[in-house]
Amino acid sequence: MIEPGQLVLLISQKGKRYLRKFEPEGEVHTHDGMLLMEDVRKAGFGQYVRTHLGRPYLVLKPTLHDLIKGVKRQTQIMYPKEIGYLMLKLGIGPGSRVIESGTGSGGLTTALAWFVGETGKVYTYERREEFYKLAGKNLERVGLAQRVEQVNQNIEEGFVHTGADALFLDVRTPWEYLHNIPGAVIPGAMCGFLLPTTNQVSDLLRGLEDGPFADMEVMEILVRRWKPVADRLRPDDRMVAHTGFLVFARYMEEPKEDETPAQPSEEDLAREIDEAASEDVGSADNG
The missing domain is CATH 3.10.330.20 (Vcp-like ATPase; Chain A, domain 2)
Known part of the structure; x- marks a missing residue:
């Protein structure tokens, strides 16, 4: 019914x-x-x-695929081939709280809202008012607006929200905003980024290496469809190839001074070396 x-x-x-x-x-x-x-x-x-x-x-x-294809757009939206992997990598599911920046037309926002369910929340930031309004209309159209909180501001001012389980940036210079991430997500949260060129990826990696991030991954996802004809099965003449680089990293909270593992003294190191040497000699004699 x-x-x-x-x-x-x-x-x-x-x-x-x-x-x-x-x-x-x-x-x-x-x-x-x-x-x-x-x-x-x-x-x-x-x-x-x-x-x-x-x-x-x-x-x-x-289906969700139908909803994303039906998004009315003024910007390029993320392809389903990237969105699927992104959801798994960021661990998005019912109850998740996720921050997104670069709402655009709301294609990824729609997918995030679908996956977080009724108990989760998507906080999406867009600096351009025309895109902010368009994304809101697209979300209303598919009945997912109640799962999303839209913010019309530039993230160079920081994030309004804190304690998110994951974060995704689809902005031109994400390395300029890495310092705002620790205050927005929980320790251990996965962070994702989308960039079109290799030099942008290199700049981002330099920023991640200098910050409290670990488990970096850079990838692109290619899709090649085949003609679904049993007697003439072969690849399509065209394929959806490179549409952008996905970069992932995990935010790791820096340990407090009293939680930093103590470094062994020179005397302790010398004692360990002597004990190891004695064990090796004993093993040789028994042999």
């Missing part, structure tokens, strides 16, 4: 897609004629409904 407010994906025979919230009295106007939402409800998910001109449309419950 399709409930009021539930998202519905309508697909024509030519592949045209319409993502709509179900409203019992609603209508969807297409190039193939008008669809009544009441007819959509009667048909149900996985079935076909016809426009007033008799053209069939498939009724589907949208």
Whole structure:
């Protein structure tokens, strides 16, 4: 049963897609004629409904992939191939609290909001007001706005939120903001970054090496699809190749002075060497 407010994906025979919230009295106007939402409800998910001109449309419950593809954009959004790995690497799940900067059109924000569930929260920062407003509309459109707190400010001023489980920056010069991360996340939190060029990655790595970060990883994800024809199975002529570098690092809180392991004295080192030498001689005699 399709409930009021539930998202519905309508697909024509030519592949045209319409993502709509179900409203019992609603209508969807297409190039193939008008669809009544009441007819959509009667048909149900996985079935076909016809426009007033008799053209069939498939009724589907949208997946996260569908929601991201349907984002209205003024900026380049992250590809699903990066988003999937990013979610696993950052450990995003129900109840997670995650900080994002560089909201853009809200593609990644949508995915984060989907994964944190009703008990988690996404705090997303965007300095440009036009993108801030667009992302808000996209989140409202897919019913995920309540899981997201938007902040319209530049992160050079720091982060308003603290104690996040993970952090992701999609900004041009992330190394300039690394000093703000310790106050925003918990110790041991995974941090991710997206950058398009190698020189930017090098600058970021230098910053991470100088800061309280460990477990650095740099990678790119390539996807090559194959033509799904059993008798002519071969790769597509085009592929989604390089779209950006993903960089990951774990924030490690620097140990306090009283928690720093004591360094052995020269006398202790000499004693350990003598004891080790005695054990080696004893083993040789027994042999």
